[in-house]
Amino acid sequence: MTDRTSVTVLGLGLMGTALAEALLADGHSVTVWNRTAAKAGPLVAKGAVQASTADEALAASPLVLVCLSVYANAEEILACDDLTGATVVQLSNGTPRQARAMAEIVTVRGGRYVDGGIMAVPQMIGRPGALILYSGDEAAFAEHRTVLTALAEPRHLGADPGLAPLFDLALLDAMYGMFAGIYHALALVRSEKVTATTFAPMILDWLTAMLGSLPELARVVDAGEFGTVVSSIATSQVAFPGLIETSRDQGVDPWYLPSLRDLLDRAVAEGHGADGLARLVTLLERGQTS
Ligand SMILES: NC(=O)c1ccc[n+]([C@@H]2O[C@H](COP(=O)([O-])OP(=O)(O)OC[C@H]3O[C@@H](n4cnc5c(N)ncnc54)[C@H](OP(=O)(O)O)[C@@H]3O)[C@@H](O)[C@H]2O)c1
Numbered sequence: 001m002t003d004r005t006s007v008t009v010l011g012l013g014l015m016g017t018a019l020a021e022a023l024l025a026d027g028h029s030v031t032v033w034n035r036t037a038a039k040a041g042p043l044v045a046k047g048a049v050q051a052s053t054a055d056e057a058l059a060a061s062p063l064v065l066v067c068l069s070v071y072a073n074a075e076e077i078l079a080c081d082d083l084t085g086a087t088v089v090q091l092s093n094g095t096p097r098q099a100r101a102m103a104e105i106v107t108v109r110g111g112r113y114v115d116g117g118i119m120a121v122p123q124m125i126g127r128p129g130a131l132i133l134y135s136g137d138e139a140a141f142a143e144h145r146t147v148l149t150a151l152a153e154p155r156h157l158g159a160d161p162g163l164a165p166l167f168d169l170a171l172l173d174a175m176y177g178m179f180a181g182i183y184h185a186l187a188l189v190r191s192e193k194v195t196a197t198t199f200a201p202m203i204l205d206w207l208t209a210m211l212g213s214l215p216e217l218a219r220v221v222d223a224g225e226f227g228t229v230v231s232s233i234a235t236s237q238v239a240f241p242g243l244i245e246t247s248r249d250q251g252v253d254p255w256y257l258p259s260l261r262d263l264l265d266r267a268v269a270e271g272h273g274a275d276g277l278a279r280l281v282t283l284l285e286r287g288q289t290s
Pocket residue numbers: 011012013014015016017034035036037039067068069070073091092093094118119120121122
């Protein structure tokens with residue numbers, strides 16, 4: 001057991017509990033604290049030590065995992081005077097700006113700061129397929145990497161603590177955008193009494209085939225070479241009025257489609273009609289225009 005480390009887990013919601021359980025299962029000494037103290041009971045039964053205050057929990061281990069609802073909760077808790085010798089790994093969901101501010105709070109108190117983005121649900125923690133993105137203090141991450149491996153595959157993205165939440169949010173962005181289209185497509189076919197179960201396999205085949213173009217799309221964006229032999233912005237622009245009109249005819253809210261149409265219109269108006277859709281990335285990079 002000499003290679004085992006003591007770890008503190010602050011926050012025993014669904015995710016914090018899963019993190020503490022995975023650490024206990026891997027043989028670590030785990031100190032836990034939660035605002036609602038009763039939630040620690042099942043973990044104590046499995047061998048965790050329950051701290052009576054957050055300060056006591058912070059002082060108990062060189063590695064402190066924070067998993068609360070929002071960063072503001074953690075700011076209060078980490079406002080103790082001295083974090084010398086502690087590595088604080090913030091796993092609550094937040095923004096890059098919040099992560100950088102939290103890094104400041106921790107480092108001025110003598111601690112080392114690593115931010116994390118959990119790309120998993122609690123049931124996946126400690127199992128193959130779970131991924132946690134990290135950024136921030138590289139030496140502290142390297143020191144604790146083995147322990148963090150008990151939770152999920154750990155992937156460190158760089159010294160800027162804002163990188164893990166940025167990647168986390170960007171991945172959620174891609175997921176929500178894809179599902180937005182799926183929800184809308186299901187509403188369209190259900191307007192003619194086609195069941196979602198009937199249509200879902202066609203969506204799956206279609207999106208799987210389309211996603212095959214992602215590596216080439218990424219190459220094109222990085223190279224700034226937007227010419228296409230596949231499908232131009234002008235071709236997509238022509239399809240959009242029909243898509244929006246059909247939504248309305250079928251009694252379905254066009255929802256996000258008009259704002260995508262506006263972006264296509266803007267690209268064509270700027271002379272990019274012959275380019276591939278990857279060109280849209282550069283329009284978005286200019287910030288909000290309306
Ligand atoms: N669940 C997931 O699938 C998932 C996946 C990825 C990331 N995350 C992130 O992980 C974090 C925790 O998620 P969760 O699912 O564990 O949420 P949860 O079950 O709702 O637990 C929330 C935790 O925050 C604590 N908390 C809330 N307000 C507090 C306050 N003012 N002061 C002190 N503690 C406070 C709660 O304490 P009490 O028990 O006293 O209420 C509890 O420990 C979130 O940032 C979430 O976005 C979750």
